[in-house]
Amino acid sequence: MLNLPTSRLTVEVHSTTIVAHGEIDAVTSRELNETLLTLVDRGNAALDVAGVDFMDSSGLRVIIDAHVKAKQAGHVFELVNPGPRIRRLISVTGLDSAITMVERDLVPDLDADPTHPTDSR
Numbered sequence: 022m023l024n025l026p027t028s029r030l031t032v033e034v035h036s037t038t039i040v041a042h043g044e045i046d047a048v049t050s051r052e053l054n055e056t057l058l059t060l061v062d063r064g065n066a067a068l069d070v071a072g073v074d075f076m077d078s079s080g081l082r083v084i085i086d087a088h089v090k091a092k093q094a095g096h097v098f099e100l101v102n103p104g105p106r107i108r109r110l111i112s113v114t115g116l117d118s119a120i121t122m123v124e125r126d127l128v129p130d131l132d133a134d135p136t137h138p139t140d141s142r
Contacts, residue, residue, distance in 0.1 A: 037065055042072030045080035054083045061090045071102035099123050
């Protein structure tokens with residue numbers, strides 16, 4: 022797990038998914054953005070924000086950057102488990118027509134072969 026300097030945001034980096042917990046703001050978004058863009062460079066990527074309590078326009082910038090970079094590279098970027106506040110922020114800015122938002126309990130490996138599921142539940 023990567024702990025960002027402020028400890029207001031913790032980030033778990035998985036093969037194709039970043040799971041964020043805490044606050045995404047001007048301070049914490051910088052390293053999150055760098056980490057997410059590195060993941061997008063490698064292929065399909067997702068940002069799970071179920072554990073995010075607060076997100077300002079800096080967080081929107083992270084999401085937009087990841088979306089644009091993924092689209093330019095022909096990859097998929099998904100925003101996973103956005104709560105009502107984050108959904109509203111995305112909707113108010115008009116980004117809900119561009120950003121793929123999904124709800125799911127388990128974030129699968131987006132590059133995994135669907136005929137060989139990794140979830141052993």
